[in-house]
Amino acid sequence: MSLDDNELPRTEDEWRVRLSPEEFRVLREHGTEAPGSGEYVSTRTPGVYHCRACDQELFASDTKFDSHCGWPSFDDAIPGRVREVEDRSMGMVRTEIRCARCDSHLGHVFTGEGFTPKDTRHCVNSVSLRLKPHES
Numbered sequence: 001m002s003l004d005d006n007e008l009p010r011t012e013d014e015w016r017v018r019l020s021p022e023e024f025r026v027l028r029e030h031g032t033e034a035p036g037s038g039e040y041v042s043t044r045t046p047g048v049y050h051c052r053a054c055d056q057e058l059f060a061s062d063t064k065f066d067s068h069c070g071w072p073s074f075d076d077a078i079p080g081r082v083r084e085v086e087d088r089s090m091g092m093v094r095t096e097i098r099c100a101r102c103d104s105h106l107g108h109v110f111t112g113e114g115f116t117p118k119d120t121r122h123c124v125n126s127v128s129l130r131l132k133p134h135e136s
Helices: 012-020 023-029
Strands: 047-052 057-060 082-087 093-100 103-110 120-124 127-135
Touching: 012 023, 047 082
Parallel strands: none
Antiparallel strands: 047 057, 047 127, 082 093, 093 103, 103 120
16 A cells, blocks of 8 residues: 555545554544543644544644643634544443544534533544644
């Protein structure tokens, strides 16, 4: 297999080659990292968070807030970059969020919690993201 870095894998085997085992487990198998363990839980660096699988811009750092939930939280996504899917796993109904470009699992979105004026919390696995800091 010889994929250009900009070409998206077409099969899960191709994704497995491109991603680390932990990235594959979360992004492609809809896993979750342990709360408080991700590299971006407390990050305050200005920049843009990209999908770790395909590099699409997903969240601006100025939408990030501390929800004390154990995962990075954002009250808004860049328009058109995240899609929502009903998730009936784990005996409940939630709204999963996926990258709109490569369909990789990012986390879940919750509303009605009152954390921010937008009343939305995109709860995202750090391993699903890569922060690209703004240049000084």
